[in-house]
Amino acid sequence: MKIIGIDPGLRNMGWGVIDVDGPRLRHLANGIIHSDAGDLGPRLAVLYRGLCEVLTQHAPDAAAVEQTFVNKDAVGTLKLGQARGIALLAPAAAGIEIGEYAPNAVKKSVVGVGHAAKEQIQHMVRFMLPGVEFAGPDAADALAVAICHAHHLQGRALRIKIKA
Numbered sequence: 001m002k003i004i005g006i007d008p009g010l011r012n013m014g015w016g017v018i019d020v021d022g023p024r025l026r027h028l029a030n031g032i033i034h035s036d037a038g039d040l041g042p043r044l045a046v047l048y049r050g051l052c053e054v055l056t057q058h059a060p061d062a063a064a065v066e067q068t069f070v071n072k073d074a075v076g077t078l079k080l081g082q083a084r085g086i087a088l089l090a091p092a093a094a095g096i097e098i099g100e101y102a103p104n105a106v107k108k109s110v111v112g113v114g115h116a117a118k119e120q121i122q123h124m125v126r127f128m129l130p131g132v133e134f135a136g137p138d139a140a141d142a143l144a145v146a147i148c149h150a151h152h153l154q155g156r157a158l159r160i161k162i163k164a
Helices: 040-058 074-093 103-110 118-128 137-163
Strands: 002-007 012-021 024-034 062-066 097-101
Touching: 002 040, 002 074, 002 137, 012 040, 012 074, 012 137, 024 040, 024 137, 040 074, 062 074, 062 137, 074 097, 097 103, 097 137, 103 118, 103 137, 118 137
Parallel strands: 002 062, 062 097
Antiparallel strands: 002 012, 012 024
């Protein structure tokens, strides 16, 4: 199963694709979709077209998007929410099932604690996906989101087997 993780951002939207085969995880690709400063509408269109292109190229079976947190800058939070809307819209429009995870849930799934530093997350992603080269920190975060979703799906499959 191929999973794409998406780290929403208005300037940089990270993405990472992994292959899940039972307990094995394998890195397939990662990158960052950039939008330049300017009017919001055209920036969102760049993100949407870029993410649709990634989805077409890699054909994932599932998607996972990191939830945003509210910060002190209300305008920034609203803009980030709109970028997150693009991160949800593109896979939904492609008919791909989407999981959503809080940042602390991603950190706990990958590192083991919910308040891990970015460096710890990147270290564990490298450990879980040997040989991976990150396109940048946002791509590393997206791969962590994909790994979190893989763990969630594996746990759900195990619970179904136990009930059967």
